[in-house]
Amino acid sequence: MRSKLFVPGVRPELFAKALAGDADALSLDLEDSVPGARKQEARAHVSAFVQSAAALASAKLVVVRVNALDTPHLVEDLGAVVGHGVGLVNLPKVESAQDVLAAVALLERAEAANGVASPTGLLATIETPRGLRRAAEIAAAHPRVAGLQVGLADLFEPHGIDRRDPANIHAVLFAVRMAAAEAGVPAWDAAFADFADEQGFRVEAGMARRLGYWGKSCIHPRQVALANEVFMPDAAQIALARRIVAGAREAAQAGRGAFVVDGRMVDLPFLKRAEALLASIDSNPSKP
Numbered sequence: 001m002r003s004k005l006f007v008p009g010v011r012p013e014l015f016a017k018a019l020a021g022d023a024d025a026l027s028l029d030l031e032d033s034v035p036g037a038r039k040q041e042a043r044a045h046v047s048a049f050v051q052s053a054a055a056l057a058s059a060k061l062v063v064v065r066v067n068a069l070d071t072p073h074l075v076e077d078l079g080a081v082v083g084h085g086v087g088l089v090n091l092p093k094v095e096s097a098q099d100v101l102a103a104v105a106l107l108e109r110a111e112a113a114n115g116v117a118s119p120t121g122l123l124a125t126i127e128t129p130r131g132l133r134r135a136a137e138i139a140a141a142h143p144r145v146a147g148l149q150v151g152l153a154d155l156f157e158p159h160g161i162d163r164r165d166p167a168n169i170h171a172v173l174f175a176v177r178m179a180a181a182e183a184g185v186p187a188w189d190a191a192f193a194d195f196a197d198e199q200g201f202r203v204e205a206g207m208a209r210r211l212g213y214w215g216k217s218c219i220h221p222r223q224v225a226l227a228n229e230v231f232m233p234d235a236a237q238i239a240l241a242r243r244i245v246a247g248a249r250e251a252a253q254a255g256r257g258a259f260v261v262d263g264r265m266v267d268l269p270f271l272k273r274a275e276a277l278l279a280s281i282d283s284n285p286s287k288p
Contacts, residue, residue, distance in 0.1 A: 001025045001061060002215040003227035006191065008033035009042030015049045023224045024215065025061035030077050031092055039073050043080040050085035063123065065090040069099055078110035082120055088146055094124040095131040097141035104142050119144060126176050127151025135176050139183030148180045149217070152190040170207060177211045186214045195220035205230040214280055233277055241274035
């Protein structure tokens with residue numbers, strides 16, 4: 001999931017276009033982009049769309065960002081959207097393992113009520129100081145946690161932290177990436193609000209890519225191509241990863257733990273990186 005495009009739940013006229021676009025995932029939003037008085041309207045639009053023939057037939061991952069646990073909206077959100085067309089539920093402002101377990105219990109209840117047999121994955125957003133401090137326990141709290149997502153606007157803006165300072169961004173991205181790595185789940189980078197600033201988007205996305213993030217959220221269609229480009233390994237990287245995996249098989253047959261690829265000594269950490277890279281592109285139809 002190199003790119004995940006947010007679409008407000010109150011803009012159903014954008015759903016089909018977003019589904020047909022180039023984003024790897026579509027994130028239908030019931031949270032920040034929907035005012036309180038229109039939550040029910042947004043639920044109805046999103047519920048109808050995720051159950052539509054077009055959404056069910058699409059290979060694109062459909063994500064729904066619901067409202068946070070401490071709001072009165074979450075139970076109704078889940079009841080309206082959990083179903084066969086939703087691949088992940090994105091839970092904002094997760095602050096503890098207990099939050100994850102509470103959300104999973106609500107997910108299970110909604111799945112039972114809606115007759116859904118396959119468990120729905122949970123994408124947990126880290127966007128508060130407490131959530132950042134507890135990111136590792138959040139990532140490991142339950143098998144349904146499919147990954148961590150960073151929310152820099154909520155994490156920075158209320159506290160006067162400069163989003164344009166690369167040191168601030170790197171500190172958060174590194175901490176969340178290590179938390180995700182500890183739990184063995186992927187991490188996704190935050191949205192970038194200034195959609196006219198392509199260079200700013202590239203710089204932030206490039207930093208995340210170098211830290212091992214799998215992709216980035218987009219708030220405008222013009223950002224999708226940028227995210228897809230930044231997070232798509234080039235042909236040389238993929239070819240090297242395949243040589244490392246092949247070399248590992250040969251080394252294992254010969255009883256060796258370390259081996260040489262392209263004149264460089266390779267052992268288990270390098271093999272894990274190669275396997276992760278290949279896994280990240282395995283389901284991507286545009287891979288080199």
